[in-house]
Amino acid sequence: MRHLLSTKQLSRDEALQILDVAEDMATVNEREVKKLPALRGKTVVNLFFEDSTRTRISFEAAAKRLSADVINFSAKGSSVSKGESLKDTAQTLAAMGADGVVIRHHASGAPQVLAESGWIDAPIVNAGDGTHEHPTQALLDAFTIRRRLFGDTSRGRNLKGVSVVIVGDILHSRVARSNLWLLETLGAHVSFVAPATLIPFGASTWPATISYDLDTTLRETQPDVVMMLRIQSERMNAAFFPNAREYARIWGLDDARLATLRPDTMVMHPGPMNRGLEISAGAADSARSTVLEQVANGVSIRMAVLYLLMSGQS
Amino acid sequence: MSTPTYLIVGATLPTGERTDLVVQDDRLTRLAPGTDSASTRGATRIDADGLVALPGLVDLHTHLREPGFEQSETVLTGSRAAAAGGFTGVFAMANTLPVSDTAGVVEQVMALGDDAGYATVRPIGAVTVGLGGERLSEIGAMAHSRARVRVFSDDGKCVHDSLLMRRALEYVKTFDGVVAQHAQDPRLTENAQMNEGALSSELGLKGWPAVAEESIIARDVLLAEHVGARLHVCHVSTAGSVEVIRWAKSRGIVVTAEATPHHLLLTEDLVRSYDARFKVNPPLRRDEDVLALRRGLADGTIDIIATDHAPHPTESKESEWDAASFGMVGLESALSVAQTALVDTGLLGWNDIARVLSRTPAEIGRLAGHSHAFENGAPANFTLHDPSAASTFELDRLAGKSHNSPFLGRTLSGRVQHTFHHGYPTMIDTRVLDSDTVKASAALWKAGTPA
Numbered sequence: 059m060r061h062l063l064s065t066k067q068l069s070r071d072e073a074l075q076i077l078d079v080a081e082d083m084a085t086v087n088e089r090e091v092k093k094l095p096a097l098r099g100k101t102v103v104n105l106f107f108e109d110s111t112r113t114r115i116s117f118e119a120a121a122k123r124l125s126a127d128v129i130n131f132s133a134k135g136s137s138v139s140k141g142e143s144l145k146d147t148a149q150t151l152a153a154m155g156a157d158g159v160v161i162r163h164h165a166s167g168a169p170q171v172l173a174e175s176g177w178i179d180a181p182i183v184n185a186g187d188g189t190h191e192h193p194t195q196a197l198l199d200a201f202t203i204r205r206r207l208f209g210d211t212s213r214g215r216n217l218k219g220v221s222v223v224i225v226g227d228i229l230h231s232r233v234a235r236s237n238l239w240l241l242e243t244l245g246a247h248v249s250f251v252a253p254a255t256l257i258p259f260g261a262s263t264w265p266a267t268i269s270y271d272l273d274t275t276l277r278e279t280q281p282d283v284v285m286m287l288r289i290q291s292e293r294m295n296a297a298f299f300p301n302a303r304e305y306a307r308i309w310g311l312d313d314a315r316l317a318t319l320r321p322d323t324m325v326m327h328p329g330p331m332n333r334g335l336e337i338s339a340g341a342a343d344s345a346r347s348t349v350l351e352q353v354a355n356g357v358s359i360r361m362a363v364l365y366l367l368m369s370g371q372s
Numbered sequence: 373m374s375t376p377t378y379l380i381v382g383a384t385l386p387t388g389e390r391t392d393l394v395v396q397d398d399r400l401t402r403l404a405p406g407t408d409s410a411s412t413r414g415a416t417r418i419d420a421d422g423l424v425a426l427p428g429l430v431d432l433h434t435h436l437r438e439p440g441f442e443q444s445e446t447v448l449t450g451s452r453a454a455a456a457g458g459f460t461g462v463f464a465m466a467n468t469l470p471v472s473d474t475a476g477v478v479e480q481v482m483a484l485g486d487d488a489g490y491a492t493v494r495p496i497g498a499v500t501v502g503l504g505g506e507r508l509s510e511i512g513a514m515a516h517s518r519a520r521v522r523v524f525s526d527d528g529k530c531v532h533d534s535l536l537m538r539r540a541l542e543y544v545k546t547f548d549g550v551v552a553q554h555a556q557d558p559r560l561t562e563n564a565q566m567n568e569g570a571l572s573s574e575l576g577l578k579g580w581p582a583v584a585e586e587s588i589i590a591r592d593v594l595l596a597e598h599v600g601a602r603l604h605v606c607h608v609s610t611a612g613s614v615e616v617i618r619w620a621k622s623r624g625i626v627v628t629a630e631a632t633p634h635h636l637l638l639t640e641d642l643v644r645s646y647d648a649r650f651k652v653n654p655p656l657r658r659d660e661d662v663l664a665l666r667r668g669l670a671d672g673t674i675d676i677i678a679t680d681h682a683p684h685p686t687e688s689k690e691s692e693w694d695a696a697s698f699g700m701v702g703l704e705s706a707l708s709v710a711q712t713a714l715v716d717t718g719l720l721g722w723n724d725i726a727r728v729l730s731r732t733p734a735e736i737g738r739l740a741g742h743s744h745a746f747e748n749g750a751p752a753n754f755t756l757h758d759p760s761a762a763s764t765f766e767l768d769r770l771a772g773k774s775h776n777s778p779f780l781g782r783t784l785s786g787r788v789q790h791t792f793h794h795g796y797p798t799m800i801d802t803r804v805l806d807s808d809t810v811k812a813s814a815a816l817w818k819a820g821t822p823a
């Protein structure tokens with residue numbers, strides 16, 4: 059594995075390797091001195107063309123715990139927003155000696171273009187591109203699910219037979235896509251639940267069960283995991299659904315729906331949450347919720363990814 | 373005065389007959405092979421053994437970019453690319469800057485073409501002022517200008533207002549012209565990046581649904597029927613569009629349609645690379661669409677192949693997909709692609725190729741001198757194509773200013789060897805003649821032609 063661009067291209071062995079190395083990293087994160095010398099002297103560049111403080115600081119923490127130097131290169135207010143091309147930016151980073159680039163971009167495929175362009179030779183990590191993929195988010199979600207299910211015996215295990223229901227704006231969600239491909243690879247079964255306007259065109263050919271009816275899906279699946287996606291208010295104006303109230307009533311995880319879940323069903327959310335819209339405060343704060351574990355596990359996963367991509371090279 | 377004489381020895385005509393051809397002044401004469409004629413003594417001999425002679429190809433859909441976007445292409449460089457592809461006539465799209473919506477601009481474009489001499493350049497006039505889709509441009513003035521414009525198009529944009537489209541069809545009919553429609557519902561394709569399907573959803577690229585093309589074509593053929601005008605549909609790209617046009621023709625509606633070489637060979641799967649060389653509008657579609665377009669050409673539903681040659685500078689393709697420009701160059705590769713997609717597959721013969729790449733586009737655009745059948749005295753606009761060899765399409769095959777070809781690195785069949793325009797060569801032995809030589813030949817031709 060030279061880059062991490064998508065989960066679609068990850069084999070089961072590669073995925074399990076990342077998850078298992080992340081287990082080791084999690085052990086480090088539980089120590090008093092949360093630091094490994096693995097990437098000492100190497101430079102990781104966080105190249106963010108799109109604001110995301112959460113993802114950026116997660117990568118930053120991961121790199122620093124591996125003793126790497128971190129340069130944050132944010133597009134806002136820089137030459138990038140003044141029309142400098144991706145090519146020029148990449149060549150600049152290469153000239154500065156970047157050993158690894160974490161890129162977040164509003165355009166789908168930008169990380170792949172960077173990886174295949176020849177403009178820069180460093181490993182590329184996709185930190186979210188357009189509506190394409192967000193592979194480290196999916197890896198941390200899988201890691202979280204595996205830890206909840208298997209605890210200390212997680213290493214080496216896949217997610218065979220695990221049932222995951224993903225609810226909400228599938229159409230615009232790179233998290234939903236990355237989760238689908240990864241969970242499928244790990245042997246889990248995924249259901250997408252959303253109004254038809256928010257199901258991607260042609261998704262019927264994907265390895266997921268598509269449903270418009272959340273109550274029926276929850277009743278019939280009795281899922282191990284319910285993952286709620288963030289609903290952005292601008293979707294209302296583009297006629298994807300009439301208004302927030304109607305959406306929350308039909309597709310929100312409210313307290314009544316929460317009560318129908320098995321006691322051990324996990325409630326996940328990639329954050330940031332719209333409390334009261336796609337998820338009630340009761341659901342977000344319940345013991346079923348993994349939201350804070352997801353944040354902590356994000357650092358372990360990103361440490362594993364940076365370590366695997368960067369520690370080998372000289 | 374007299375221009376050099378050429379003797380083309382042993383060419384195969386589209387009909388399969390073998391003949392020698394004498395090119396004298398700007399006319400062709402057939403000669404039985406092996407005949408030693410006084411008129412050919414001293415002529416430059418071109419060995420055409422194994423070569424297919426085709427009437428000069430005509431492209432009804434070329435973006436020459438001048439005036440306004442000379443960093444991408446000029447009339448000179450674009451018509452040079454045409455010569456390299458075996459074309460002797462090109463229709464230059466109106467989305468220049470200023471837009472080709474007045475007599476002044478279209479006359480300027482034509483004059484630049486006449487001066488360069490590589491091909492007969494016929495400007496297309498904009499349907500609406502500034503391609504704005506609001507008011508009709510000076511269609512009559514362009515039709516009556518020295519450029520004698522007969523094709524009108526807002527290509528790049530769709531004339532989407534139904535009433536305006538109706539009026540355009542009616543008004544253009546007044547001048548024996550045709551509206552060439554870029555069929556794209558603008559609301560259904562806002563920020564669209566590639567064909568809408570499972571793949572666009574997977575890649576996270578905004579979809580350009582087939583229905584956005586098909587619904588406009590359906591409306592337009594009904595409008596054309598209602599007002600009794602002729603309609604031409606640019607770059608048909610979907611199987612559904614072929615069905616709609618087939619139905620319209622069966623009703624007797626006067627509609628013609630074009631398919632581009634890239635839609636006849638390439639599919640959306642190439643977009644997986646996020647390589648912006650494959651970004652084009654309308655987008656590359658599915659396998660079944662490609663096959664439907666090929667069948668449409670074979671059964672006459674699709675009338676012509678037109679390149680939609682759309683040059684762009686390197687930097688506008690060297691970027692993330694969303695930021696890249698739409699469009700591909702196509703003049704230099706068109707005939708090889710047509711052979712690969714249609715002749716090698718047994719769907720079309722060379723006579724059909726002459727029809728879809730020369731005769732019919734010339735008829736649609738009312739262009740004289742390009743629809744001949746190599747009869748004695750025919751205008752000497754023709755090309756000689758070697759169909760025998762397949763080769764990798766490389767950068768050296770591109771003769772225009774821009775290099776955004778989706779075919780670079782692909783194996784294509786056949787290769788254009790020689791091209792003649794008005795009886796003088798523009799390409800000999802796969803080498804495009806330099807611009808001074810061609811310009812001088814054109815001037816000589818013009819001097820010998822009654823105004």
Ligand SMILES: [Zn+2]
Pocket residue numbers: 527528529554606607653654
């Ligand atoms: Zn067009």
